[in-house]
Amino acid sequence: PRQIILDCDPGHDDAVAMMLALGNPTIELLGITTVGGNQTLEKVTRNAQSVLVMCGRDDVPVHPGSGRPLVRRIEVADDIHGESGLDGVDLPTPTRPAEDSHAVAFIIDTVLAAPTGTITLVATGPLTNLALAARLEPRIVERVREVVVMGGGYHVGNWTPVAEFNIWVDPEAAAIVFVETWPLTMVGLDVTHQALATAEVEEQVRATDSPLGEFFIGLMAFFRTTYREHQGFTDPPVHDACTIAYLIDPAIVQTRKVPLTVELRGEHTVGMTVADFRSPAAADCRHQVATHLDHAGFWGMVVEAITTLSAE
Numbered sequence: 001p002r003q004i005i006l007d008c009d010p011g012h013d014d015a016v017a018m019m020l021a022l023g024n025p026t027i028e029l030l031g032i033t034t035v036g037g038n039q040t041l042e043k044v045t046r047n048a049q050s051v052l053v054m055c056g057r058d059d060v061p062v063h064p065g066s067g068r069p070l071v072r073r074i075e076v077a078d079d080i081h082g083e084s085g086l087d088g089v090d091l092p093t094p095t096r097p098a099e100d101s102h103a104v105a106f107i108i109d110t111v112l113a114a115p116t117g118t119i120t121l122v123a124t125g126p127l128t129n130l131a132l133a134a135r136l137e138p139r140i141v142e143r144v145r146e147v148v149v150m151g152g153g154y155h156v157g158n159w160t161p162v163a164e165f166n167i168w169v170d171p172e173a174a175a176i177v178f179v180e181t182w183p184l185t186m187v188g189l190d191v192t193h194q195a196l197a198t199a200e201v202e203e204q205v206r207a208t209d210s211p212l213g214e215f216f217i218g219l220m221a222f223f224r225t226t227y228r229e230h231q232g233f234t235d236p237p238v239h240d241a242c243t244i245a246y247l248i249d250p251a252i253v254q255t256r257k258v259p260l261t262v263e264l265r266g267e268h269t270v271g272m273t274v275a276d277f278r279s280p281a282a283a284d285c286r287h288q289v290a291t292h293l294d295h296a297g298f299w300g301m302v303v304e305a306i307t308t309l310s311a312e
């Protein structure tokens with residue numbers, strides 16, 4: 001299986017990314033690292049632990065990371081994810097404490113201990129931990145297999161007209177992660193806005209007749225309300241799970257090579273991910289962006305993962 005570390009800030013869609021990573025046999029989740037984003041570090045760390053309990057997988061370690069961005073003040077998304085960061089469900093009490101060792105240390109130790117080209121870093125929150133890891137131990141950059149980021153977009157933003165939330169919260173960290181020489185796949189809003197949890201999807205999940213399925217439905221009910229109110233959506237887009245789907249089956253999340261940069265100075269464009277589509281990408285281009293999502297294929301995977309976790 002593909003060995004990954006998931007760096008996240010759960011977050012309704014982060015929780016679904018966790019379910020997919022834990023419930024699909026082609027992915028081995030080595031650990032979860034957390035970062036302040038959707039809510040404070042304390043809250044998202046506890047949320048990650050609760051989701052592991054719901055999935056029956058508290059064998060996976062949770063390493064808390066950075067509570068604030070490199071330069072800017074933290075901005076949480078309570079409008080979208082609520083006071084807890086995972087509003088809409090009862091969160092079970094963690095059954096295992098969070099680890100003492102910091103997220104950044106865990107990322108570095110794991111990558112250095114594994115053979116070169118084996119560990120994939122998946123980030124579904126602000127990029128603070130990944131940026132710190134790359135700066136603290138530059139050797140990891142040559143050793144990771146790939147970095148997959150939910151963030152940005154080549155056409156639209158959501159927090160500003162052109163900036164997506166994860167990039168907007170810590171654009172300096174994003175700039176570091178995008179400028180490093182590791183292969184990077186940006187799974188941005190272009191694709192994640194297609195990952196809508198429709199009524200039909202909910203019916204499929206309800207048919208699993210499981211506590212985890214009910215948990216998913218509770219999460220999506222809250223997420224739908226806030227996405228209707230604040231983003232003008234009918235159904236909520238489950239952004240973060242698209243990163244895992246891409247790793248499981250690149251036919252479900254198609255990509256295209258294109259050089260990317262993060263805007264740090266524009267008066268109206270801070271946090272924008274700029275994609276240069278003017279000519280075919282150079283052969284040594286290390287960046288790619290997700291361009292298409294197979295909606296039915298994607299949700300089929302999620303439902304299967306929930307089924308698998310519920311049977312264990």
Ligand code: BDR
Nearest residue numbers: 011013077124165166239
């Ligand atoms: C991203 O922002 C967060 O609110 C979500 O969890 C997702 O990672 C979408 O812009």
Ligand code: CA
Nearest residue numbers: 011014124125
């Ligand atoms: Ca997230």
